[in-house]
Amino acid sequence: ASYEGNKDIVELLLDKGADVNAQGGEYGNALQAASFEHNKEVVELLLDRGADVNAQGGRFGNALYAASLRGNKDIVDLLLDKGADVNAQDSFYGNALQAASNRGKKDIVELLLDKGADVNAQGGEYGNALQAASYWGKKEIVELLLDKGANVNAHGRYGNALQAASYGGHMDIIELLSAHLSNRQ
Structure with missing residues (x-):
């Protein structure tokens, strides 16, 4: 019911004693399912x-991660306002910042960073947010992460961000990262 957005059924189930934090299934819990489906x-x-x-479990690790991956800024903002851990680690991309960076969700990346996300947090498939954005050719995200102090040389699955961009075949990102490294020397 949470996945489908059927508020009346969710409310009825809760009124009848359903555990709001019950774990199970692909989405881990009702909050994660509703967050994923906007x-x-x-x-x-x-x-x-x-x-x-901050409940952990399911395919996406937690509700903030699920909402960030899907690009729902309103839900991301709501979850953060309710105390979601902006740096919680779990699931495929490692954390919400990496998920949003991978998908090119600039407004969410900005929000997460403004709320204290660690721009250099390690973990997940790509190692960090900069590598995720570099691998997928998300130039605006790469620029934003660099402006916020992302470490080009941090290691992950593809080596560093420059190697991730090379692996992904994104010449514009390679040039951007190379220029950034040259300017820092």
Whole structure:
């Protein structure tokens, strides 16, 4: 019901004693499912009824990660306001910043950084947010991360960010990262 955005059914289930933090299934819990599927009203209801904003589990690790991956800024903002850990580690991309960077969600990357996301946090498939953005050719994100102090030489699956951009075949990112490294010397 949370995944489908059916607030009335979710409310009925909660009124009948359903555990708001029950774990199971692909999405781990109702909050993560609603966050992934852009169901803000259900997210609000679940949080009002005591859902653990930092609960771990399921395919996407946590609700903030799921909302960041899917690009729903309103839900990301809501989760952060309710105490979501901006640097929580879990799942494929490592954290919410890496997921948003990988998908090129600039508004969410900015929001996460403004709320204290560690620009150089390590973990996940690409090692860090800069490598994720570099590998996928997300130039605006690469520029933003560099402006916020991302370490070009931090290591991950593809070596460093320059190697990740090379592996992804993104000449514009290679040039940007090379210029950044030249300017720092």
